[in-house]
Amino acid sequence: MSSGLEVLKARGFIKQCTDFEKLDKLMSEKRISFYAGFDPTGKSLHVGHMVPLMAMAHLQRAGHRPLSLVGGGTALIGDPSGKTEMRKIQTVEKIQENSTSMKKQIEKFIDYSDDKALMLNNYEWLGKLNYIEFLRDIGRHFSVNRMLGFETYKMRLETGLSFIEFNYQLLQSYDFLVLNQQHGCMLQIGGDDQWGNIVAGVDLTRRVESNEVFGLTFPLVTRADGKKMGKTEKGAVFLDPDLFSPYDYFQYWRNIADADVEKFLLLFTFLSVEEIKELGKLEGQEINRAKEILAYEQTRIIHGKEEADKAKEAARAAFTPQGSTSVDKSAIPSITVDKAELETGINVMDLFSRTALCSSRGEARRLVTQGGASINEVKITDINKSIDFTFVEDNELLLKAGKKRYFRVIVS
């Protein structure tokens, strides 16, 4: 039986592992349970969570059992790893609420039928922890000297680290221990910034239970332009279609840098490695084909085939000069406007600022002045222009800001 680790390795998922050979052997012999944690600090998962999710899916396909741990308890504290400042502490209610909605998203991704995977919330055991007992049973295994040596803490020692954050590692280690005890969890996977916390959990489990468990980290995925994955000017790229439309999601992937194409196809699609290598060979304009495939696959995984098809159609329609009249543009985000309003005419700036294209009238003014605004491919440069029925085509207006941001206005 293939352990599944080779797949991860071939696809570039692996940065560090506590003991790759041993783990590979173990996973080839039997199916194991493994876990990844998700912090419910927001209402939705975002693209930054895709790497662990994809890794879990791959391992599940190889026959192993994923435990998705929603950090309802740990989120109350805030992980200092890789951050320069303390995270805002949120209310218990808010975090519980976030946990449930994130749970739904992960469920879409991992097969939870017949106990093939479990969804857990560490609030169950962290919430009722007794401080004295915890210190005595768990705290004694941690050496402050050692912890201070970790890179993550070193950094924070410069700027300041509160005691509550310093404790984070103990709680995360405790999670691993509990999961090992209750579910026989043998492996924790996570981003490379979690390495210290993961190793600490491995140590704790060995000390308390004398069980050898493993840790595995993914490389921190950055884009070729050095920016963090999943961030746009407008904020995070959420998986929730209400926060980030499938069309925009498609476009996000469609617009990645050339240099990232092959890497991302490996990490974020299920296409075979051979197939991806072929796509990676494309050059020049051709590479756009690979980007489209990436965008399509990702959108399909997250939003389903139907939405992915629509997004692809809509993107093609919007970016193919004329011609394709009867294509479905319905995936492009839209607002509706009353027929009567158009009879009298709406000022360009007003119209644009009503859409997600411009957040204020001033921004719309700038856009128009600088020649970045057009309606149904007709450039508008006069800020006093009144938009009326003469602009309407197919009962709608296709607004464009810059070269690639589209928005529809439907007349009703």
Place this chain on the structure above:
RNA sequence: GGGGAGGUUCCCGAGUGGUCAAAGGGGGCAGACUGUAAAUCUGUUGGCUACGCCUUCGAAGGUUCAAAUCCUUCUCUCCCCA
């Protein structure tokens, strides 16, 4: 608890009574170039009923014709001592 340094527009960071909607950089947006890339160059970057008006420089008051800049109190952060 004592002493010191600070909180400036999306971020970093100038500004210490009018010439400040606030230098510079980053980021963003737009234009040119392109392949719905990258790099580069240029413009732009609080809001509005726009040659004027309104809101912004941690919070609340006060001094002044006039404050981001001065005074008072509060609050938060960092550093040193205990």
